[in-house]
Ligand code: HEM
């Protein structure tokens with residue numbers, strides 16, 4: 514029997530907001546029983562600044578999770594406890610690796626309920642940590658969004674999370690639309706598939722513009738030195754002072770140290786959904802062709818990091834991606850209908866847009882992490898004073914001496930991992946010229962020829978140029994050895 518298409522409601526996916534909850538995340542737990550947590554949440558940054566947070570948490574009673582009723586309450590509890598746990602671990606003069614029972618016990622229970630690991634995942638700090646400023650206004654614009662919790666109280670930190678929230682919100686309607694496209698392909702309705710793919714390509718392009726708004730209000734210095742240290746998990750954090758990981762003390766004396774990756778946008782389901790729909794496959798970092806078991810750059814698992822990160826997504830979302838994977842048929846459909854130029858171009862345009870989004874992201878990672886880590890290394894070698902001014906930068910980390918050792922909060926060797934993910938996106942193009950173009954072919958002349966050919970191709974396909982503009986918006990930069998820019 515043919516597998517039915519996933520129904521969004523079965524997987525906690527909202528047709529309007531996507532992986533964001535359809536209702537606004539709670540800003541306070543309604544039962545007064547949870548007042549001790551809410552008091553900490555209300556004074557959170559001041560408690561961190563005054564170095565009182567650990568003492569307060571040490572004397573906090575262990576609250577029961579029995580009074581958490583609605584899912585929105587479990588989410589609020591998970592989110593604030595995740596912030597508390599990370600602030601407890603990273604918020605002192607040096608990190609601590611034992612989280613006391615007052616946090617551990619309820620935190621582990623909420624994690625179990627939501628099927629998440631005990632870390633501040635992307636769900637805890639982004640998906641469930643926002644509210645619109647004005648109820649009647651749209652929630653998919655940065656102009657109307659604000660955060661509930663931050664470690665630092667800075668606008669930069671709010672902005673850092675809100676860019677992701679806005680991207681999720683903007684991407685939301687694409688989810689039912691692309692499920693519909695899969696249904697249309699099942700029926701052989703190429704016109705509908707093409708229409709959906711065109712809209713999809715345009716929207717991915719828009720998401721890239723939202724991503725670039727990060728620069729407006731999140732300062733790389735604030736991000737790297739003030740915010741990022743709190744986002745780290747307990748995995749591979751030996752250099753930062755957590756050689757064993759973290760122990761969540763539940764009072765039984767039986768708990769063991771655990772090592773989980775920190776929060777990362779790789780835990781967002783939305784980009785993984787795009788990959789699935791477009792048939793983009795990712796291999797473990799460093800592996801050139803699919804198949805064989807291999808060693809990886811981030812620490813041993815033989816399957817890809819992105820698949821591993823699904824364990825850091827809320828259970829229902831992870832299962833939604835698995836279902837989407839079982840029904841994804843667009844790549845196959847487009848390859849079987851490659852005579853249909855409009856269909857092929859709109860499919861390849863989606864890949865081009867997704868590749869460009871990944872390119873923009875790599876540039877951002879370079880500005881927010883690579884450049885900042887180089888600066889701190891050089892300032893430390895020049896002046897011991899400057900080094901001690903960066904004392905708070907515990908997880909960034911005391912100090913990873915060479916840039917090859919630099920890791921994302923998820924634990925990847927950032928640039929090789931991100932570049933491979935980008936290149937794997939272009940590899941899936943159907944049209945041979947688009948494929949060469951997207952994969953930075955062998956040198957300038959070939960690329961120029963590629964552009965010319967695409968131009969010609971577009972002339973024959975009414976409407977495609979103004980919708981996607983593959984040829985119209987490509988340029989080739991010879992100074993970078995023929996790298997294409999959108
Ligand atoms: C200052 C902002 C950001 C920085 C420094 C940053 C950094 C990173 C790093 C280092 C990784 C590698 C995985 C890891 O080890 O954590 C990563 C992965 C990823 N990031 Fe970001 N990120 C930022 C913002 C965003 C935003 C706003 C998005 C939203 C689209 C995003 C989307 C992704 C995705 C989808 C991945 C998984 C890799 C892929 O699918 O290509 N990032 N990010």
Ligand SMILES: N[C@@H](CC(=O)c1ccccc1NC=O)C(=O)O
Pocket residue numbers: 634635638639673674676677741744775776777778779882920921922923
């Ligand atoms: N992987 C990033 C952190 C990151 O992307 C992130 C971490 C926690 C919550 C959200 C994140 N991304 C958001 O835009 C880093 O290594 O700094």
